Amino acid sequence: MKPRRTTANPKRKIAAQPDSKAQARLDELAGRVGYGGNPEHKRHPGDFGLTPPSQPRPDKALCDDAGIFTRLEATRLLQAGVRKGLISLQKRNGWPQNIWAVNEQGIPFEAQLENAEQGQYHGYPMPEADPLRHTVLERWQSS
């Protein structure tokens, strides 16, 4: 008998390009996601209101290096990623585990769900060697 796991596959996978039926759901979801932030991804505190304001770690990708300094910028990017359908297949409590977006400078970002009750995310520029990076760029440009 073929084995079957009860655990979900945690591997990051981008959902298929949305059709017109899915777009309405994505637009609604975009209005509900929020940006929390993680001080470990920030060299400068910006207006994120985090505690502590910033606590950058050199072994983590930093938002500053990709020009994201305000909560508004981060939130807009998050929402844009949802609208374009760059969300993960994996979900927790109905929220996508990951959301991806590309900023005006062409830098791809990944957001991680940090609060599965409220749909709050924190994000970071995708590391240069991340295998998913060019896929995110291609999908962004084609959508």
Next chain:
Amino acid sequence: MNDAFFLRPDWAPTAHGPAEIRQTSGSLHIRVHNRSLTRVQDDWAQSVRDTVQVASYPLAVWLAASWWRLCWEPAPERTPQTDWCLSHDMHGAGHGFLWPPLRFESDGEMVTLVCTPSRADSHEPIRYLTQCRESIPVSLFMEGVAAFIQTVLARLDVVGVPHTALHLLWQAVTQEQRDPRTASYRRLEALLGFDPDDAPDSIAEPLSQLSKKAGEAAVAELAAACARRRDPALMWADIEQSLGCQGVWGTLAGMPAVPGVDASAPGAPPPWERGRALARATRTALGLGLEPVADRLLCDLLGLTVRDLTEGDAPLQGMPWSLAIRAVGGERAQLLFRSNHYHGRRFEGARWLGDAWSAPVQDRWLPATGTRMARQKRQRAFAAELLAPIAAVQAYLGDDLTDEDRVLEAGDHFGVSPLTIRSQLANHGLIVPETGGGY
């Protein structure tokens, strides 16, 4: 602790993120054969260190989720696709950490850890410094990874974070490993290039059934070759077509009796060295010096006429393999060539001879494929050394190792393609390989 390969965390909890991230944060040191794979230049501290500050939890999850593919799936023949990279490049662990640029490539016997230094123009605050390509037995790789995952699980239990996704995932992996039938199925899925539970029934089930007729090890080779087809329907189509083909009847029992090397013995040489050693022993037993293997001699070994060998049909043309199928209870074998070319057909015949010598008795099918599985590396090395031994190639070429005309002439002289001549030279370190190199 496994000194050949380990991942060693030192805990220093942080204040942000979910509990499993916070509590497994700290420094991480990864080493293989005394090479530090986490050696970084830290631009902020203006120093070099051998550890990185990450959370071990997401890495442990990635290793557990990718376990079967890491242990068994070979690198593809062409540039790897994103899905393969997400399961074999440590950056697949994600979560915003700057993981080591480390790739794992299995050939079924060994796992090769390929570490690439960061680009000099990288804007990231740390730059990885190590460049290496180190191979360890699959068993030691599994041991090192399992020890790391268990260390992370023990940490989670101690700090009161039980029942995480990692606990469930690792429980699933260990249960699958304990059951031989499940482990065999998971391995087959991995060879086909699928994550657990993702292989469609239309390919996984028929392949499992085929192993009863063709041999489990043989089907593993076919599965790895099938993976080049992205569409599962095309994967099975290749096998179905092969099942319907007729080859020419010959034999694989013509090889002289020669000593070999037990691949499972500790410290056994890599597959290409075993293939070369077998070829040299075979040439000695056949009384060959530096001269080429004549068609007549190769045909005698294969039980074929010269016409069958050099001008016969190629029923598997366009397939990802050629096949020798051993008859039940006898010495005869059906030989299904893939190549229409003289040099290619001699090479295929030689590969089958080498494979027949070392293949499991249960394998009736002997596939010769283009994958980077250990068995295929051994086959290719055997065939190259049997037909164009490096000592003879060097003697023939003299100082003209890269002159294209001389390489073509050498190919004609030894009855192999110019590619085989160039590969022999590159694999013995006599010329720079044109591509990735290796068998």
